[in-house]
Amino acid sequence: MRAFGTTIFAEMSALAVQTGSINLGQGFPDTDGPAAMLDRAIHAIGAGANQYPPGPGMPELRRAVSDHRAEHYGLAYDPDREVLVTVGATEAVAASVLALCEPGDEVIAFEPYYDSYAASIALAQARLVAVTLRPVAGRFTFDPAELRAAVTPRTRAILVNSPHNPTGTVFTREELTVIAELCRERDLVAITDEVYEHLTFDGVEHVPMATLPGMRERTVMISSAGKTFSVTGWKTGWVCAPAPLVRAVQTVKQFLTFTASAPWQLAVAYGLRQEMGWVSALRAGLQDKRDRLMEGLSAAGFEVLRPSGTYFVQTDIRPLGFADGLELTRRLPELAGVVAIPTQVFYDHAERGRHFVRFAFCKKDEVIDEAVTRLKRLSGS
Ligand code: PMP
Ligand code: GLN
Numbered sequence: 001m002r003a004f005g006t007t008i009f010a011e012m013s014a015l016a017v018q019t020g021s022i023n024l025g026q027g028f029p030d031t032d033g034p035a036a037m038l039d040r041a042i043h044a045i046g047a048g049a050n051q052y053p054p055g056p057g058m059p060e061l062r063r064a065v066s067d068h069r070a071e072h073y074g075l076a077y078d079p080d081r082e083v084l085v086t087v088g089a090t091e092a093v094a095a096s097v098l099a100l101c102e103p104g105d106e107v108i109a110f111e112p113y114y115d116s117y118a119a120s121i122a123l124a125q126a127r128l129v130a131v132t133l134r135p136v137a138g139r140f141t142f143d144p145a146e147l148r149a150a151v152t153p154r155t156r157a158i159l160v161n162s163p164h165n166p167t168g169t170v171f172t173r174e175e176l177t178v179i180a181e182l183c184r185e186r187d188l189v190a191i192t193d194e195v196y197e198h199l200t201f202d203g204v205e206h207v208p209m210a211t212l213p214g215m216r217e218r219t220v221m222i223s224s225a226g227k228t229f230s231v232t233g234w235k236t237g238w239v240c241a242p243a244p245l246v247r248a249v250q251t252v253k254q255f256l257t258f259t260a261s262a263p264w265q266l267a268v269a270y271g272l273r274q275e276m277g278w279v280s281a282l283r284a285g286l287q288d289k290r291d292r293l294m295e296g297l298s299a300a301g302f303e304v305l306r307p308s309g310t311y312f313v314q315t316d317i318r319p320l321g322f323a324d325g326l327e328l329t330r331r332l333p334e335l336a337g338v339v340a341i342p343t344q345v346f347y348d349h350a351e352r353g354r355h356f357v358r359f360a361f362c363k364k365d366e367v368i369d370e371a372v373t374r375l376k377r378l379s380g381s
Helices: 008-019 035-046 059-073 088-100 115-123 144-150 173-185 243-256 262-274 276-299 325-336 365-378
Strands: 083-086 106-111 127-132 134-136 139-141 155-161 189-193 219-224 237-240 303-305 312-316 356-360
Touching: 008 325, 035 262, 059 083, 059 237, 059 262, 083 088, 083 243, 088 115, 088 155, 088 189, 088 219, 088 237, 088 243, 106 115, 115 127, 127 144, 144 173, 155 173, 173 189, 237 243, 276 303, 276 312, 276 365, 325 356, 325 365
Parallel strands: 106 127, 106 155, 155 189, 189 219
Antiparallel strands: 083 237, 134 139, 219 237, 303 312, 312 356
16 A cells, blocks of 8 residues: 555645635535534433444434435435445445455546545455546546546456546436446446535536436445534444445445444434525535535636536646646645645546646635735745
């Protein structure tokens, strides 16, 4: 694992603290989740939910997840056999890849990809095959022919992250259909990272892969409370999949962490049942923040790509006279007192992402405004 070093999020958040810069790098909100849900966690601790929960997760949360899937997506998952609570989506992805891949197997992921994918695939001694998302008319998408050509007899799974970090693309039903057809034809599992499932904008709808024809039986669907309820520090996620797949993932999960923390599970169960209205307001608020940051970044001289979901905006730095995002983000604290994430670190073909930098907008308006004021120094505007 030496090659993996320190994650870009840890590096850039440390740089922000060290330099006193505004942190628009690592994606975490600077406001709290729904108050009643936070109270539930405190209450759960007081009421004695402090010992190991069952390995698959607390029944209250598994039932709430199952009901939420049915209500929002029309998907039926048996809470006892088809839902597994994990330590965030990160563990869910790792346990899924470790469970489903043999050494030498190939896993397709769309680059730029969330950094833990490459590490999880390496832990499984499998191989990540990257299919590149490129901006077409201002939106990152893939070439179906390129995806098709990436499948080999060793391909075991496709990791699909939609809404997609770091590009903000929400895959359309057409794009998902291309992926689904390939999964069915070539007998592949879809591991779907849907942590931003509720954070979509402009009326764009998140379509879960498992709702496509023939896909429920071959999809490992992953979610997390972190993004849905602005509690990224709770590290509470879950997997929904057919029983044999969940069993395989749980076999691995039990030796990674055995189970997930108890108080958060009870609070998240409450959140899924009672706080989806709060989540709708969060989504609307985030859309305004997206617009605010996009406008500011444009005024500061960046070329800005409009995301349909997530916390993140991609910018092209070339109009400002910069060519290398890694170099720029390492200097950005000194140049402007702001921290951002160089997108190129999420590519196998780094040169394809060299000129992109990611900014997070899940921050208070005044923080966004101050960051924009500072970034205007880059062009002297
Ligand atoms: N997948 C994606 C695409 C993410 O952006 C993140 C970061 N929140 C995760 C997974 C990890 O989620 P968690 O904090 O629940 O482990
Ligand atoms: N998901 C967050 C992001 O993309 C970071 C999570 C982490 O620090 N590993 O910014």
